[in-house]
Amino acid sequence: MTVPVLEIIGLNKGFPVKNGFGRTVDEVRAVDDVSFSIAKGEVYGLAGESGSGKSTIARMIMGLERPTSGDILIEGRNLGGGMAAAEKRKLVQMVFQNPGSSLNPRRTIGQSLRVPLEAMGLAGRKIDARIGELLDMVQLPANFAERFPHELSGGQKQRVAIARAIAVQPRLLVLDEPTSALDVSVQAKVIDLLVDLGRELELSYLFISHDLSLMRNFADRIGVLYRGRIVETGRSDAVFENPAHDYTRLLIASVPVVTAEEEAVRPKIPLIDGEIPTAEALLALREQERRNPTSE
């Protein structure tokens, strides 16, 4: 069996809660025993709402946050085991949510793309050639190298961010809500590009999003995160057609849709006292029903 590109085993992250004297009094479990793996060329989607721990997982994979326990392996090599930062960067890169703030406004696009290439040890003409090549890969004209971020549209900026991320030829891209700041028509084109690049470069993606409709269409497999735990995982078709967990059903039921077909297959939102319940309230109620099945 081939080694997965990313393998996460029993990952935990707790943040200390301190009292007024700086003493740790409690711990928030942001990520709670999370395990999953991503195969070569696969798109794995992590779906979750704010506070679910999806960004913390991304930050740990990127080495921006140290896990409390658990292992993160890229192509079988443990990221925690004293791997040099430069080496990690060649394996995993990230595309952020807001291209407006992830590109340096005082650098031209060419200068921004030059940074990772120099870090790889390229020099001189080779860099310019590679910048042209990268822009071409993300379907931008070569003369964009001389432009500044403010001269670009949101979609173009995100293409530059993608070019910068693939510059070092990584194995895995972490995509943190890469299209949530874009119009839908632009979003579709950026995802088109990611799909094409994924095939061409055999890239794997960890796609983090709260847009379930997009996830259904883009990810091969998904994991649904709730309060730091993966409550449901499987092939996206299977999870969407037959959601097993109450939270997954509530999430899918809440998605605003544009066609009657979608409305027909979407689970109905459960109402408690005529109101849409919060996830906590719904799960608490279901738990209670499980304990007292006769009280219906």
Add this chain to the structure above:
Amino acid sequence: MSESLLSIRGLNVQFSAYGRSQQVLHDVSLDVPAHSQVALVGESGSGKTVTMKAIMGLLRDPPARILSGEIRYEGRDLLKLPPRERKKLNGTEMSMVFQDPMSSLNPVFTIADQLGTILKYADRRLGRSRSGRERMARVLEVLAQVRMRDPERVAASYPVMLSGGMRQRVLIAMALLSEPKLLIADEPGTALDVTTQAQILKLLKDLVADRGLALLMITHNLGVVRETSDYVYVMNKGVVVEHAPAAELFSAPREDYTRSLIAAVPRLTGGMRFGSAGARV
């Protein structure tokens, strides 16, 4: 259709800066009948926000100039009203529900302080007055109307103490203070989680049904439009390209632009092919 509560006819707006001008609205006309839910949908730069600002009288001249057109509210042309008269309508006849619940509230005042102050000034504009106690009673009343389970506790809270969904409810309560007939909601719920957004959209729909309000929803999210509106105007590059009852617009869009916009929305049922291999409509 009965006489419209709000009716825009042939609105042309131009922006000028640094000696250059650009017309951003071309001949925009739209109607919001009483007790209806109308959506104005478009991508960034389509002119939907400028239209909203023109209705609320929030366009600054310069740089904006209204070249021609009418914005009638209950038959009166808002563009011909003296500024003082125009201002009286904001918050009392028509109210805005703002988009960003994180930045639309003042962090250093309690919810009761902020809503109370807004009510006080709204009363003053209308030549009414209420005691502090009456104002507080009204604040608690609107907080209950937006289904806050514990209005007293929310009123005593500072914005940081509330979740995003609760802050959005506070902003809706704020808009309801002086019993307006028209609510204008700018991208409601976009900053929220999808389950919280569903709650907010249901609340807006219920308010329209129970309190007889009219709702004008300004958004880029077609799913939200389909869930909350009965009539839709689609804008592109400053022009209303298509308008139709929501059911009709989504099942049989007439214009290519509308069709491509709807086609670009990923479906919950899947089947959308990404990449150059699978071309879309």
